[in-house]
Amino acid sequence: MNKKNQKHEQRGEQVKHSILTNMIIVPFVPFILAIGVSFYYFTTALESNTTSSLKRIVGDHRDMIESFLMERKSDLDLITNTFNFEQINQKESINIIFENLKKRSGAFVDLGLFDSNGVHVRYSGKYELQGKKYTQELWFKEVMQNGSHVSDIFLGYRNIPHFVIAVRQSSGKKTWVLRATIDTLFFDRMISKVRIGRTGESYILNKAGIFQTQRRSGDIRVMDKDLEYSGFPPTGDSIHTFIAADDAKNKYLYATTWLKNKEWLLVVRQEKKDAYKSLYSALYISLIIMIIGGAVIIVMAVYMTERILKRIEQLGQEKENLGNQLIRAAQLAEIGEMAAGFAHEINNPLQIIKNEQALIETLLEDISGNIDAGKNEDMKEIEESLDQIKLQVNRCSQITHAILKFGRKNETKQQVLSPCHIIPEIIHMIEKKANVNGIEIAINLSENCADFMGDPSQFQQVLLNLFNNAMDAIAERHGSSGGMLKIESCKENENFIAIKITDNGTGISPGNIKKIFSPFFTTKPVGKGTGLGLSVCYGIIKSFGGTMAVKSEPGVGTTFIIRLPAVN
Numbered sequence: 029m030n031k032k033n034q035k036h037e038q039r040g041e042q043v044k045h046s047i048l049t050n051m052i053i054v055p056f057v058p059f060i061l062a063i064g065v066s067f068y069y070f071t072t073a074l075e076s077n078t079t080s081s082l083k084r085i086v087g088d089h090r091d092m093i094e095s096f097l098m099e100r101k102s103d104l105d106l107i108t109n110t111f112n113f114e115q116i117n118q119k120e121s122i123n124i125i126f127e128n129l130k131k132r133s134g135a136f137v138d139l140g141l142f143d144s145n146g147v148h149v150r151y152s153g154k155y156e157l158q159g160k161k162y163t164q165e166l167w168f169k170e171v172m173q174n175g176s177h178v179s180d181i182f183l184g185y186r187n188i189p190h191f192v193i194a195v196r197q198s199s200g201k202k203t204w205v206l207r208a209t210i211d212t213l214f215f216d217r218m219i220s221k222v223r224i225g226r227t228g229e230s231y232i233l234n235k236a237g238i239f240q241t242q243r244r245s246g247d248i249r250v251m252d253k254d255l256e257y258s259g260f261p262p263t264g265d266s267i268h269t270f271i272a273a274d275d276a277k278n279k280y281l282y283a284t285t286w287l288k289n290k291e292w293l294l295v296v297r298q299e300k301k302d303a304y305k306s307l308y309s310a311l312y313i314s315l316i317i318m319i320i321g322g323a324v325i326i327v328m329a330v331y332m333t334e335r336i337l338k339r340i341e342q343l344g345q346e347k348e349n350l351g352n353q354l355i356r357a358a359q360l361a362e363i364g365e366m367a368a369g370f371a372h373e374i375n376n377p378l379q380i381i382k383n384e385q386a387l388i389e390t391l392l393e394d395i396s397g398n399i400d401a402g403k404n405e406d407m408k409e410i411e412e413s414l415d416q417i418k419l420q421v422n423r424c425s426q427i428t429h430a431i432l433k434f435g436r437k438n439e440t441k442q443q444v445l446s447p448c449h450i451i452p453e454i455i456h457m458i459e460k461k462a463n464v465n466g467i468e469i470a471i472n473l474s475e476n477c478a479d480f481m482g483d484p485s486q487f488q489q490v491l492l493n494l495f496n497n498a499m500d501a502i503a504e505r506h507g508s509s510g511g512m513l514k515i516e517s518c519k520e521n522e523n524f525i526a527i528k529i530t531d532n533g534t535g536i537s538p539g540n541i542k543k544i545f546s547p548f549f550t551t552k553p554v555g556k557g558t559g560l561g562l563s564v565c566y567g568i569i570k571s572f573g574g575t576m577a578v579k580s581e582p583g584v585g586t587t588f589i590i591r592l593p594a595v596n
């Protein structure tokens with residue numbers, strides 16, 4: 029491989045790379061941007077939706093728990109306001125009151141009456157608590173101080189985790205306390221009612237981070253310390269959301285809020301991958317779309333690059349062909365000029381021969397009377413030879429004149445031409461060739477067809493080119509018999525005449541028909557066609573103010589239609 033070829037190949041590779049890179053990058057950038065932006069908006073919308081739905085759940089749940097505790101306290105308030113200490117302090121009546129209380133809520137486990145010293149004076153329930161002293165119990169101190177109290181979960185005398193609601197009442201000088209225990213199972217069920225996704229759960233922690241209820245996942249017990257959760261928000265009724273990981277590094281989305289009348293923290297949490305499940309599905313879908321889209325872009329880019337390179341190569345080839353045609357056209361033009369010069373040069377000796385022949389003729393006339401009859405035969409032969417010389421010299425000068433006429437290119441003279449006169453003259457020039465090729469010529473020239481303006485030799489060039497093309501196409505299809513060439517002329521309308529040349533040759537394929545008026549387009553073998561004929565014809569007809577059109581059906585034939593402005 030020589031250096032030039034190597035360089036050419038290197039350049040080809042560079043062009044290929046730059047087209048390919050551009051083809052990939054240009055659609056890729058907006059594609060990635062579109063996916064990125066929509067993914068960003070989708071994720072932020074989903075994140076904020078998930079957070080706000082978690083917040084809504086925690087808020088609703090808090091309201092529900094608060095109203096539950098409030099209602100249970102009101103239940104006790106109703107009793108203390110309806111009955112006095114003595115009325116409750118009877119075995120039968122506390123049992124009846126407790127039975128009625130249980131009808132109001134299944135959450136109550138037992139009911140107890142305490143005097144101001146914290147002695148459990150009367151009890152209704154399943155434990156043996158009557159007579160026990162609670163003076164030092166935290167809940168008792170709180171209720172005596174504040175009038176009512178909801179305790180944290182504690183073990184108490186019964187040694188089972190529970191919590192109590194107690195209210196203080198004073199009648200006269202007497203102060204007493206009514207206390208009810210809440211069923212932890214009932215309360216647990218109520219708290220853990222929250223069901224979000226696969227892992228959503230809710231529970232309550234006290235100020236010290238001790239579990240007041242169980243967790244749905246069941247991994248801790250009531251009264252355990254929550255070792256994972258450390259970020260207690262400041263008190264108040266606002267809802268806080270954050271993400272934190274447990275010991276097993278599972279990330280959770282938390283929403284927490286303090287209860288209003290009790291220092292309990294309600295926690296609702298859900299595993300992050302569960303909460304953002306649809307987000308991850310969207311991520312996978314986006315990834316798949318990206319991979320498929322990217323692959324399509326790359327495949328298309330490779331395909332298009334190949335096509336473009338092929339086209340570039342084709343154009344290069346066409347350019348080379350065009351260059352060769354141009355060189356050939358220039359050669360033809362040079363030959364034409366040479367021929368014109370040659371004809372001019374030959375004209376002078378021809379004139380001299382003609383003059384000499386005329387001189388010999390005159391001399392022969394002068395001496396013809398003086399020669400004897402025996403020589404008359406020779407004289408006759410000389411005269412015949414001279415006639416022959418005259419005839420041939422005339423033929424030669426006709427040929428040189430024709431060559432000179434052809435060489436005189438740009439001298440056009442426009443004049444009024446009549447189709448009925450000029451067309452038969454031109455047809456006459458091709459009649460012989462048509463005959464040899466077995467082509468029948470049909471002529472239909474309308475008598476009332478109007479005249480037109482044009483240069484006769486240019487018009488002749490146009491028709492001869494069309495006839496020759498038609499005869500070539502006919503010969504290709506039919507060989508030397510069965511050809512048909514039809515020439516028609518008529519007035520198309522007030523302003524235009526139409527000349528139609530129809531043949532039954534090969535026809536022109538739809539792909540080629542767009543190109544036939546382009547210079548250098550030819551389907552003929554090298555040396556036979558230059559591809560200039562029709563483009564020159566088109567230019568000539570245009571210069572006459574007319575148009576040229578073509579209709580063709582492959583395998584049927586072709587019609588060229590020339591429209592020219594009518595001269596009235």
Ligand code: ADP
Nearest residue numbers: 497498501544550551552557558559560561562
């Ligand atoms: P050339 O005759 O040198 O090829 P032209 O410009 O005269 O150049 O014609 C261009 C091409 O148009 C021809 O090569 C031929 O393929 C097509 N063509 C022209 N006239 C006809 C016709 N009557 N029937 C079929 N093909 C034609």
